[in-house]
Structures are given as structure tokens and as C-alpha cells.
Amino acid sequence: MPEKHVAPSTQFGIFTVGDVTPDPTTGRTPTERERINAMVTIAIKAEEVGLDVFATGEHHNPPFVPSSPATLLGYVAARTERLILSTSTTLITTNDPVKIAEDFALLQHLANGRVDLMMGRGNTGPVYPWFGKDIREGISIAVENYALLHRLWRENVVSWEGKFRTPLQGFTSTPRPLDGIPPFVWHGSIRSPEIAEQAAYYGDGFFHNNIFWPADHTKRMIELYRNRYAHYGHGTPEQAIVGLGGQVFMRRNSQDAVREFRPYFDVAPVYGHGSSLEDFTEQTPLTVGSPQQVIEKTLAFREYAGDYQRQLFLMDHAGLPLKTVLEQLDLLGEEVVPVLREEFAKNRPANVPDAPTHASLLALAEAEYTREEVTTG
Template sequence: MAESQAKRPFELGILTFGELTRDPVSGALPSSRQRVRETIEQAQLADQVGLDVFGVGEHHRSDFVGSAPAILLAAAAERTERIRLTSSVTVLSSEDPVRVWEQFATIDLLSGGRAEIIAGRGSYTESFPLFGYDLADYADLFREKLDLLLAIREENPLTWKGKFRAPLIDADIAPRADALPVWVGVGGSPASAVSTGRRGLPMAMALLLGPLTQHEQTAALYREAAREAGHEPGPISVNVHGYVGRTSQEARETMYPYFAQGMRENNHQRGEGMMISRSAFEAQASPGSGLLVGSSAELIEKLLAYHEVYGLNRALIQLGFGGMPQKEHLEAIERLGTEVAPVVRREVAA
């Protein structure tokens, strides 16, 4: 672990994409209004119990309510006091960086400087045809738009010219935010990690399923590229599914039916999603695999293992994926903030 990484405080938070999933027990499908209100309630509790970050991800489908994360984060800003508010992720390739900046700079003002952006290419691609972009330009779109977003952060007024949008000539882009953090979301691609390191930006890795060490090479390439470009390697985050219960068994029993339902209903581009058996789920919940599910003690142990492998500075957990009832979801948030986070922060600091 790099010495500079160890000196940074460890942050723990939660994220959601606001999926609309039919309850595997009752068969009920929550309304969009219900899910939106529950999302803000989750942010409020996360703030109250001392978690560091609350994230809302972006999807453009009728089985998610997260098509406009900035609006949900602005609502959360008015109900919270301390917690950082981030997109997780902003699909920058199909967004206008000028509008992204305006929205998140406004959230930054509303929240007293708590806004962040995690910019990504998008593992789901429904936004590309929706906003008139060609998937053949997938990589070039992201590179150009990230360059523009960073230029907006550094300079105002701005003169800029690119391939995929109209040029800017002495453009006054407002409001301004003092130091709006921009992270890059990386799914494990070596090229993405190297590019992020060369830019000197923080990196947020996503680990859906697989071994805990799955992105070890990604993190190493990121740090190597940063140093070669003359940057001190920035913070690294991991975004992962999980749930924290009173006991290890209760956590698994609670999480599995909803997680399996979400993987089947929501984890797809169009059509049928991924089927995950109970045995496969249990394997993914084992100490060497990525899911963060178990008792508070079990989550502490695995988060420390993540930190040991990657030199992590942050972990964002997608609790309750698959439409878990709000009662169980809030209970997990409270345990994460009051029982898990203080111990992990203390152990990492030591």
C-alpha cells in the first residue's frame, strides 16, 4: 500500500440506482413515488448515523427512478447536513458536460460544498440512442467529454472546441464551485485505469461479482500510470453490493431473495437478467469473494481485507438491491454507520 494512500482517512458510504423490483415474497411492485421518497429517507438516515458518502446512480429505463441523479441529490442536500453527495455514476458519454457541471455546482452550493461527480462510460447503454449518440463513438465520447468537464472546472470563461458538441467561445459557465471533485468510474478495464491515473484523477472501481482481488491489477496499473505522469496516486474507491444484519445468517437470508430478484429483473439491457442460485450467492458471500454481506463483525473484517488488497480510501455499498423493504434497508444503514464504520476507520487509521 502506498504511504500516501494510508494517510488518507477511510470513508464508508452507500449508493442506490433506485431500482423498481417486484417483491419476491408479496409480489408487490413499488411505485416510482414510493421509491423516490425512500431514497431521500435513506440519505437522511445515512447522514444521521455518520456515514461519509451517499450516491445515486444513473439509468434510463422504466425499472429505475435514477434517470436524473442530480435532482435526487439536490433533494438529499436539503435533508442532510454532513454527508458527501455523489453520482454513482454520471454516464458522461451521453451527457452534456456543461449541464453536468451546472447541476453539480448547484448541488455543491445547496449542500455547503458536499457535491462530487463519479463520471463513467456506462455499463448500460440505453442512454446513447435516447440522446442521439452512436455506440461506435463509445470511447471517444467519454474522453472528449471528460476533457471538457475538467476544463470547465479549471477555467471560466472557457474557449473550447471538440468533435461531438458545438464549440465554446469565451463561455461563462456558472455557478462556480471551489473544488468540485471528479472521480472516474472504472469497471476493471486496464486501459481505463491507466487513463485515469495519467489524468491524476481519483478512481472508483465497480465489483459486482467475483473474487475480492479481482481488480488488484487495475489498482496497480492506475498507481503506476499516475506516478509515470508525475502525479501522486489519488484515492481509490470500490462500489460493491452488500447487506449488514444482526447475524451472518440473518444477513444472507434477508439479502438473497431480493438480490436474486434484482439480478433477474434489473441487471440487463433488455430482456432476461442474470439468474443467481443460492449456492452461487453463498460462494460470492465467502471471505475471498466480493459481496459485503454478513454481520457487522463480518463486514468489518472484509472491508479491512479490501483495504489491505487495494489500499482503499473509500467503499460504497449498494445495500438492499432488488427492492428490499425499507424497514430492513434502514436497519442495515444504521448498523453500517454505528457498528461498522467507526471500527473500520479506527483500524485503518491505526
């Protein structure tokens, strides 16, 4: 029999922004079909090399292609067995919360529970009017829409009225969440304390993108979330559920990594034409070098984030060819993540919770139900 997979205390994985960018070394731009199929290949490879999570962003503008994350993840679900399927952004502002509730509950059933998602507002201003929303009300929309989504997954019949969509009367979202357990939700933000507050209020996870900003900014955001999580009575600050992003490019020789990645960095749609590669790697979590350098820099994240539950890396952007990305995943899965797993487990306090999964959330709900039965007699 194959060895049973044990859920890790910290999940390691990758996220994609799904950009269609010319390869600056060849001038060739992949077709949309090629880029979408490459994302599927990358997800399957992630499972093969022992990673835990594949996450996709959501974009509705060129040069990006993942406009329908649930469609992409549903296809990946059919091609994988263990991988947790997530979003690295679900636009809680411009998507109807009813549709989010239905799409991801259905995906839960198809993927046998291997689903969670990250709520975000995105970084593309024009998307708001495209979907009939006002960017000036972005935070308010995010708060209201998620409050409704939270109820839709937990109440069989919902009557609701708010400011930004039509009222609901006696509405039931279908299908219901698998085993009565809603998908775990992360709230993703780079700079908005209101989103950290929202995550803390609901006792959900907080994910800091951690690819642009210096460590002191990330530390302040995570500390805010942890302290407010405790304020709302969900546990101690150390028990809050934290995830981080990161960016890496590796070769066995660090000089080779820098030389190969530089032309991609210089034109990347997310940070190109700005700081030098050297300045950016010094001032942000981007690591370009050897596997050992990636290990050392990633381990240092705990110095300002504390013990945390999820680490995702961005590896397939800026026009990097698929062959190169797959080579990166081999290095990540074979040489980096096994060391990170071991080091993250060392001296981890017993009261720090493991990364949430459908199975762990189901077990928690069953234990709570048993306690209530005992208490009520």
C-alpha cells in the same frame, strides 16, 4: 455547542442504483414515487447513523428511477448538513459536459461544497442512441467530454472544438465553482483500463465498483491506476486516490442473514438468475452475514487495493423493503463503520492522503497560492 465533525481519512457511505424491483417475498412493487422518497429517507438516515457519503446512480430506463441525480441530490442537500453528496455514475458519454459543469457547480453552492461526482459510461447500451450517441465511440466520447468539462470548471472563458459536440467560442459556464474549487471527480470503471488511465492523467480519483469481479481483477485495475498516477507526476502510487464499492446484507446471526437475503439475491436485476448466493459471496466482495463478517471481509480489501480513501456499500436494491434497509444502516453505522474507521487508521502511512473534501481542496489551493506569492516575491 455540538461537537465539530472531523473529516475522516477514509470516507464510508452508501450508493444506490435506484431500481424499482418487486419484493419477491410479498410480490409488491413500490411506485416510482415511493422509491424516490425511499432514496431520500435512506440518505437522511445515512447522515443520522454517522456515514460520510450518499451517492446515486444515473439511469434512463426501467426499472430505475434516478434519471436526474442533481435534482435528487439538491433535495437531499436541503435535508442534510454534513453528508457528502455524490453520484455513483454521471454519464459523461451521453450528458453534455456543459450541462454537467453547470448542474454540479450550482449544487456545490446549494450544498456548501458537499459535492463530488463519479464519471462513468454506464452499463445500458441503448442509452447511447436515446441521446444521439454511438456506443462504439463510448471511450472516445468519455475522453473528449471530460477534457472539456475539466476546462469549463478551471477556465473562466473557454474556446473549444472537438468531434462530438458543437464548438464553443468564448463560453463561460455559470455559476463558477464554489470558492474557485471544482467538485472532486472520481472516474468509475469495472473493466476499462482507458478510464483508469484517464483518472491517472488528471490526478483525479479512481473508483472500482468492486461488486461483481474477483479480487485479482480489481487489484490489476487499481495497480494500473496507481502506477500511471505516479507516471504523470501527481505523487507516488500510494498517494493515488482510490475508492471501492461493496455489497452487504447483515443480521446479527449470519444464518438469519443468508435465509432472509436469499430470495432477494435470486431475482436481483443486477445479478439474479445466475450463480448461487454461496458461490457469489465466495467469488466476489458480496458479504451476507453478521456485522463481524462484514468487518472482516471489508478489511481484507486493503490486501489488494492498498490504503484507500472511500468505501461505499450497496444496500437498498433487489426489492428490499425500506424498513429492512434502514435496519441495515443502523447496523452499518453503529457496529461496522466505527470498527472500520479504527482499523483503517492503524498503520496508515503518513504519506497516504486523506479523503478529499471541498475544505481540504480549498486549503490545498490556498497553500499553493501562498507558496507562489513567496516564490515570486
